[in-house]
Amino acid sequence: xxxxxxxxxxxxxxxxxxxxxxxxxxxxxxxxxxxxxxxxxxxxxxxxxxxxxxxxxxxxxxxxxxxxxxxxxxxxxxxxxxxxxxxxxxxxxxxxxxxxxxxxxxxxxxxxxxxxxxxxxxxxxxxxxxxxxxxxxxxxxxxxxxxxxxxxxxxxxxxxxxxxxxxxxxxxxxxxxxxxxxxxxxxxxxxxxxxxxxxxxxxx
Numbered sequence: 001x002x003x004x005x006x007x008x009x010x011x012x013x014x015x016x017x018x019x020x021x022x023x024x025x026x027x028x029x030x031x032x033x034x035x036x037x038x039x040x041x042x043x044x045x046x047x048x049x050x051x052x053x054x055x056x057x058x059x060x061x062x063x064x065x066x067x068x069x070x071x072x073x074x075x076x077x078x079x080x081x082x083x084x085x086x087x088x089x090x091x092x093x094x095x096x097x098x099x100x101x102x103x104x105x106x107x108x109x110x111x112x113x114x115x116x117x118x119x120x121x122x123x124x125x126x127x128x129x130x131x132x133x134x135x136x137x138x139x140x141x142x143x144x145x146x147x148x149x150x151x152x153x154x155x156x157x158x159x160x161x162x163x164x165x166x167x168x169x170x171x172x173x174x175x176x177x178x179x180x181x182x183x184x185x186x187x188x189x190x191x192x193x194x195x196x197x198x199x200x201x202x203x204x
Contacts, residue, residue: 001134001183002165003155008181011198012153013095013134014038017060018202022091022130024054026061028068028075029097035064036097038202047074054082068102069113076116083127092129094120099133100140114142121148139164153196155183 003009017025018040027039041060044050053061065071079092096102096117103117120131133149135141138161146152146165154170155178162172169190178184182197 001132001153001155002138002157002161003136003183004157004161005136007155007157007183008198008203009136009153009155009183010036010097010134011181011203012183012196013097013132014040015198015202016132017041017093017095020093022093024059024061024090025093025095026050026063026075026079027095027097028063028065028072028102030068031064031066034098047071047078050075051078072102072113072116076119079124079129080127083129088126088128090128092127093132094124094129095132095134096120097134098136099145100135100137100142103133103142103145105140105142114145117142117145118148121145137161150188151193152186152188153183154186 001009001013017027027041029036029039039062041062042053042058044053044061044063046065050061050063063075082090099117103114106114117133120129124131133145138157152168154175156175170186171184171192174184174192178195179197181203182195185193185196187193
């Protein structure tokens, strides 16, 4: 999910998180001033809290680790374990807000938090784990993680940000002409699937 701040993209994903038909939806949030508000679900401050919430059959979890980068490999490992333990029958969803901070674009080979996000976006689907990444800085997000996505919802953004993802075939005319607070959903081929917009109750 790509777009500038205050365009409606996070409200849309907030609705996806709250209304998902999946068994468990986890929103990986920031703490403090950077915390996205209005996220549905019980709070989990560490991986043990996440494990316990899943064991209690909580359907919505707001994960608030002290260090999101440090937590991502552990979250990936935990959810792989959950997937194996349920024979991949438990449908999971993971939303990563401000994903460029967790999966940065870098030439470095050993970046555990970035690699965890890559595994979520690539191998996660085989384990019945759906991953949603949100960023207002597409120029800064790991492009392998972006390439792994099947659906790309795009909101208005700066010309510099557009240039950084120009090869993905987004229809910028459709994005420009979308109604206020709406984005344009693309398939990975670049085909436009229509506009998407949060219901009023999820807008903040």
